[in-house]
Amino acid sequence: MKQRLVRVLAAAMITALVSIAFISCYPDHGLTTTDYDAVMTFFNKSTDFGQLQNVRLVDTVLHLVSPGSKDEISRAYDALILNTVESNLIAAGYNVIRDLDSSNVDAVVLVGVTTSTYYVAYGGGYGCYWPYSYYCYGYPPYYGGVYSYETGTILVEMFNGDRSGGPGVPPDNYWVAGINGLLGNRNPMTTIPSLINQAFKQSPYL
Amino acid sequence: MKPFFFTLLLLTVMATAASAQISNSLFGISWNVGLPLGNTQDFIDKTSFSGVSFEGRSWLNRDFAVGGMFGWSIFDLVSRDPIQIDRPNFGGTISGTQERWINTLPIMLSGYYHFSRGDIVPYVGANVGTYHIIQTFAIGTVSWETRNWHFGVAPELGIMIGLSRTSYLMATARYNYAFASGKDVTGADGNSYSWISLNLGLGFTSF
Numbered sequence: 001m002k003q004r005l006v007r008v009l010a011a012a013m014i015t016a017l018v019s020i021a022f023i024s025c026y027p028d029h030g031l032t033t034t035d036y037d038a039v040m041t042f043f044n045k046s047t048d049f050g051q052l053q054n055v056r057l058v059d060t061v062l063h064l065v066s067p068g069s070k071d072e073i074s075r076a077y078d079a080l081i082l083n084t085v086e087s088n089l090i091a092a093g094y095n096v097i098r099d100l101d102s103s104n105v106d107a108v109v110l111v112g113v114t115t116s117t118y119y120v121a122y123g124g125g126y127g128c129y130w131p132y133s134y135y136c137y138g139y140p141p142y143y144g145g146v147y148s149y150e151t152g153t154i155l156v157e158m159f160n161g162d163r164s165g166g167p168g169v170p171p172d173n174y175w176v177a178g179i180n181g182l183l184g185n186r187n188p189m190t191t192i193p194s195l196i197n198q199a200f201k202q203s204p205y206l
Numbered sequence: 207m208k209p210f211f212f213t214l215l216l217l218t219v220m221a222t223a224a225s226a227q228i229s230n231s232l233f234g235i236s237w238n239v240g241l242p243l244g245n246t247q248d249f250i251d252k253t254s255f256s257g258v259s260f261e262g263r264s265w266l267n268r269d270f271a272v273g274g275m276f277g278w279s280i281f282d283l284v285s286r287d288p289i290q291i292d293r294p295n296f297g298g299t300i301s302g303t304q305e306r307w308i309n310t311l312p313i314m315l316s317g318y319y320h321f322s323r324g325d326i327v328p329y330v331g332a333n334v335g336t337y338h339i340i341q342t343f344a345i346g347t348v349s350w351e352t353r354n355w356h357f358g359v360a361p362e363l364g365i366m367i368g369l370s371r372t373s374y375l376m377a378t379a380r381y382n383y384a385f386a387s388g389k390d391v392t393g394a395d396g397n398s399y400s401w402i403s404l405n406l407g408l409g410f411t412s413f
Binding site for chain 2: 198202
């Protein structure tokens with residue numbers, strides 16, 4: 001009876017431990033697309049935001065692309081981005097001047113966007129990652145492949161509107177927000193405002 | 207990774223050799239539950255139920271045994287709490303779903319003192335060796351990872367309960383301490399790790 005109990009216990013334990021071993025080093029947490037959104041905000045501690053009243057919102061969205069690259073970022077959402085930033089600035093109590101160039105402002109807010117595409121290899125032929133290393137040395141067809149995903153980033157920066165330092169002298173940064181998330185298979189008309197609103201929500205000092 | 211595989215091979219040979227000596231040696235396999243402490247807890251304040259360890263020991267005399275162990279425990283956590291940053295010149299907030307992992311792989315030499323030999327065998331042990339620790343932090347679409355080898359010690363208390371002539375139920379509590387080595391995912395020094403592992407397993411003195 002004891003021997004049988006030991007065998008059952010041993011079988012159960014080995015099964016459990018093998019199961020654990022087959023869980024990858026990074027257990028799947030079942031995240032969805034929205035879980036890959038991130039909003040980062042940073043502020044300069046020497047800035048007295050209460051003294052800032054007139055803020056110029058630069059009335060165009062900068063598309064940040066690599067030098068020599070073609071700008072393939074859609075402008076379909078530029079107005080939505082700027083309008084959402086403006087409404088949040090107004091809600092925070094600022095007098096927003098929305099034009100390309102104006103003087104006598106306390107701060108300037110600039111918005112930029114960029115996108116990136118990432119390619120991830122899995123399986124044999126591309127990565128040879130364990131436990132797929134077998135396929136690196138096996139016979140074709142390989143069972144590997146590549147998938148890609150695209151991310152979008154919105155940067156909102158508030159800096160000193162005083163340009164008395166002249167050209168070449170960078171203005172003091174007051175506040176910056178970086179918003180990053182996955183693109184595709186989601187509605188930008190709701191996602192973009194939601195994430196911009198979050199940036200302002202987590203910056204109550206503005 | 208070469209030192210890891212070499213040590214793994216060495217310990218496997220030791221465990222095999224130990225188990226081959228039937229009544230004078232033991233091979234054990236255990237399920238490990240990890241309770242994080244210190245820096246480990248600061249990073250992941252959640253009990254780990256994903257752990258396994260293997261050990262072999264050979265008795266030098268009635269009470270003392272030496273051997274080796276290796277294992278693998280995974281601490282992981284999903285957090286949606288915002289991260290507050292407070293530095294001298296700037297502050298900030300990072301919000302988003304964070305995934306955190308710590309993979310620990312102890313590879314150690316062991317010494318044991320057994321208080322009796324019979325159906326119930328309480329013992330104390332000391333393990334000295336290395337931990338390979340992989341710390342990963344992911345938020346949004348970016349992640350950071352560090353891989354470091356740490357010198358470590360792991361004192362333990364345990365009890366073996368005889369199930370049959372050649373098998374034991376083994377229950378141990380092991381305090382793991384991996385000394386600081388390299389940098390953590392934030393780039394900071396002082397990345398020591400510690401946790402208590404509660405292990406439940408089976409030990410065989412022959413197959």
